[in-house]
Amino acid sequence: MSRMSIQAAVTMGQLQNKLDIIGHNVANANTTGYKNRQADFSSLLFQQINNLSDPANAENRLTPDGIRVGSGAKLGHTNIDLSLGSIQETGRALDVALLQDNHLFQINVTENGIEETQYTRSGTFYLNPMDDGTVMLTTQDGHPVLGEDGPLVFADDMEGISINQDGAISVTRNGIDQVEGQLAIAEAIRPRMLEATGNNNLRLSQTAQEEFNANEIIQQLDGNQVEVKSGSLESSNVNLTNQMSDLLMTQRAYQLNARSISMNDQMSGLINQLR
Incomplete structure (x- = not known):
């Protein structure tokens, strides 16, 4: 030929x-x-x-x-x-939209018995009951949503729950609002080093893990650097x-x-x- x-x-x-x-x-x-x-x-x-x-x-x-x-x-x-898509109002308390480019929610995914941190822009969250009487904040696929200290778990006696503009999670008990968690949100410094894993999730590619430190690709943000909007979802940017x-x-x-x-x-x- x-x-x-x-x-x-x-x-x-x-x-x-x-x-x-x-x-x-x-x-x-x-x-x-x-x-x-x-x-x-x-x-x-x-x-x-x-x-x-x-x-x-x-x-x-x-x-x-x-x-x-x-x-x-x-x-x-x-x-x-990872640029921002259009924001759609839903009115649901556990729907959250990120308002900054390259910002990502962090979730804990277990595949073949191996746990790893993955990332997503989809903010459709749910409260799933646990065997010990608590509830855990998860994605629609059941993956735990990570906070600053690991998966976000709350006692199941709340009267209401909301997510503030800085990603803080406020829980109402006996008519009193109290912050009981903070969404762990990261910024992709090198978006090219992320690869799709399916179900609208991303993770560090094998090449990225071999050539860079994780903090050179993903930077952890605090509440002062975060801007989210509850009761809303981000549409696709296609x-x-x-x-x-x-x-x-x-x-x-x-x-x-x-x-x-x-x-x-x-x-x-x-x-x-x-x-």
Whole structure:
């Protein structure tokens, strides 16, 4: 197979991944707290032609030996846009919206017996009863929401509960309001180092954990740095107009590469017919 066909075939496979990302964005355009994702491409360079015998390859030359030849493109990275989406009023006390870009709720997720801290922009919270008579603040999937001192747990004799603008959780007992918890909210310093885990959650990528300290990627915030709005939810920040434009451009690029393979096949056929 010629390099033209190899390049086109490789690029088509990676363009399909971008189409999948666009489809995922469109499907979650109405998902609470969903963040738009964008594919970044880079050149795929892995073939090298040895030109050591070339006269131009003189002694003390500064360029590397050989010629690097590109063979298509690859999906270099998937960026997550943590900018603020539109705020929708719900009137429900345990619905919370973050009002600053790159801010994230912290939750405790257990997978295959391993606990880890994950992050989300979705503020749909619930009170789940525990076996010891207490209630725990959790996500809609049942994952504990973290406070400054771990999962947020309250005695189950409250008359009301509300979340203040600074993330403090106020509980009403016997007609008296008292702060009994504080949402642990973090800021993503390097959003590119986060990866999606499903269910609208994010976590530190393996590469990030190996190359950086956690506090270089995620910074813990105190109440003075936090701004939330209770009784509201943040909508997805997906722009459907942009997604449709990206979809058309990606489809055209896919068709161009497919046409390249077809044209290369026709040219090869003509060459083979020469006498």
